[in-house]
Structure formats: structure tokens, C-alpha cells
Amino acid sequence: MISTRYRVATAFTLIVAGIVVAIIGYLGVSKETEVAFQLPYFASAGVGALMLLGFGGILLLNSQLETDSDRMEELEEAVRQLSNEVGRLVDELTPQRGTRPARAVAAEKEKAAAGETTSSGTRTRRTKAVVSKE
16 A cells, blocks of 8 residues: 555646646647647647546545544544443542442541431430439
């Protein structure tokens, strides 16, 4: 396979050559006054210019599609890596089945310290120590 850089250079060379052939054909047609003498210039230069421009355009399009394909593969790989990393982080941060999250445990401890009702419905009470003065 030809590398993308050489393919683009070849495409632009073919496009420039097509433009040059079209200009040469135009100059040949413009010198002749008879239509019968203009037709060979028109046919040879016109077809040649169209072929060169067409091949150059196809090569340019092909190199662009290859570049886009490479970029798309890089983006797909980055998305796969990101998806794996997010999945790993979710697994780390999600509590195991049957256990309560650390935040819920901490919230219940705070409620218990404040004397509020816990999630199990029991009310915690603070007891005051009575110290007798004698």
C-alpha cells in the first residue's frame, strides 16, 4: 500500500496535470477556426483532463477516508478504555450485596447521636448519668 502522504502528493500531481492538459486543449481549440479541426483537440484533451482530474480526486478521497478510518479506530479504542475504567470505578464504589453503603452507616450514627429515629424504626435515647451530691 502507498502511504497516505505519497497518495496525497500523487493526487495533487494528477489534478495539476489534468488542469495543464485542459489548458493545452483549450489553446489548441482556440487556434482553429474550423469545427472539424477543433474536435480532435476537444476529444483528446477533454477526455485526458477528465481522466487525470478523476483519478486525482479518487486518490484524494481515498486518502481522506483512510485517515478518517484511522481516527475512528483511535476514538473507538479511547471509548473502550474509558468504558472499562468507568466500569472498574463503579465496581469499586458500589457496596457488596447485603452490605450497607458507608454513607448510610455514617448517617445513622449521626442520627443516633442526635436522638432521631433510625432506619429500623427504633428511637435512640440519650441517658443522663445522675450523680448524687452528698
